[in-house]
Amino acid sequence: MILNCEIERFISEDLGANDISCTLVPETKINAIIFAKEDCVVAGIEVAQKIMEYFGIQTHTELVDGDEIKAGDTIFKISGNSVAVLRAERLVLNFLGHLTGIATLTRKYVKIVRQYSDTKVAGTRKTTPGIRKFEKLAIIAGGGDPHRFDLSDAIMIKDNHINAMGLENAIISAKKLAGFTQKIEVEVETAEDAIIATRMGVDIIMFDNMLPGQVIHTLEELKREGLRDDVIIEVSGGINLDNISEYAKTGVDVISVGSLVHRSQWTDVSLEFVETDT
Template identity: 35%
Template sequence: MTSALQPPASAVVEAVTRAIAEDLTPLGDLTSALLPSNLVATARFVSRGQGVVAGCACAAEAFRQIDPSVSLVWSVDDGDPLDAGTVLATATGTLASILTAERTALNFLGHLSGIASRTRVFVDAAAAGGAARIWDTRKTTPGLRSLEKAAVRAGGGANHRGNLSDWILLKDNHIALFGITEAVSRARTMWPARAVHVECDRLDQVHEALAAGADALLLDNMTPEQIAECVAVASQSARRPLLEASGGITLETVAAYSAAGVDCISIGGLTNSAAVIDIGLDIEPL
């Protein structure tokens, strides 16, 4: 599996452990316990529609935790395209183990592939207008952020802050208290090694953030025309900061924002609104 597209192994193990405990506590898989213990089967993970795959590591971990003797052979990797009928992987082993791991594996594959697929759609739409990268946000499912951000990478997007410790992002509520210049100064004094990112929703704030030496500007809730004006001003600065567009940007408008000249466009809907990709487990006749 491509390492750059994978979440940390520890995050995979932790998330799958929680999911399996949720599914099997307190008495285990009562239905699969009815099956003969020596009954062996082969099953295939098959996509029912189009998309981009993500979550292979989580599916593999689900089988490893249920029964490491089950053989799981992958035909795709995270980031690969899916069509209806694409075989993602083939599992061979005890039927009871395959059926016990099935739902946990499919939940992760469907959810994370949905995020990767949604991301790819935005990436392609943005590319029609310009070179802006598609960023995610912290609007993630609690406990699954590392997995969901990896799925964004699998879809061709890039990651915004992983958490509040990554860098400083001065938003409207911070700025309302200190003002941009004072807030940037405080950030430089307290956290001198961290990037300082400033939210701006007016051109005058862009001028102030540039003068204060911000490393990045979040241009929030502006039209593409307003964004282009801000980009022109920032590009004349002695040190052009990274420029992010955000706020209500849709598939219909993302190309126009990309054409405005920003470096990245953040979309909360990549992780909080993506539809699940339908993936099924087809068991061969015994």
């Protein structure tokens, strides 16, 4: 969902105070298409649609977020005032290109993992300020899990929390402050801390920057203590397309990957005027 106030903020940034370039063309009704120039998993359909509707542009698409399309496929058929289309063009293409790039990369990760397990591929909070919710929705479109949308979604105890107050004190404090709907997640680097955190009743444990062999060892220690089924296990840190298959084989429940957003490449999408409705 995109709000009108968000659209207006984006438009203000792009148009500025003296838009001459878009007003050079005569105002007339035109038809156009938006199409992909490479194979991809499309995302940002609703956002793009709402932006164009704000400008009074009529849109038609048969696609939904998550659809796989080929180079040359049409994403939108549109019609409207020529100046309005030019003003909406860059904003629409920026969102489609960026979000489709995230969805496409996420799908690659998910397909690799599915060869070995049902482990979830999740995002992180390493997102672009101001447009996180759109990037998270693109991860969902690619088949991934968004993880936390913000700090209020769950309580995560990270290394700096532990350094500041100790593992056990941090967990005790989190359990006192947590609402009944909030899960508590703890980041650990050793099997010993994983066992302590699980015994204290946390919901999720994140193995931080562990190699696959270390992950397997820690899981075995939890099984030996009869604790493995009491907690969701997440692994994160240094995971990429080259090594995610090794983590998928370990038996963890979630693999979180920050690069779903910050290493994704924009998909090449374009808008062209056409003579008649295509």
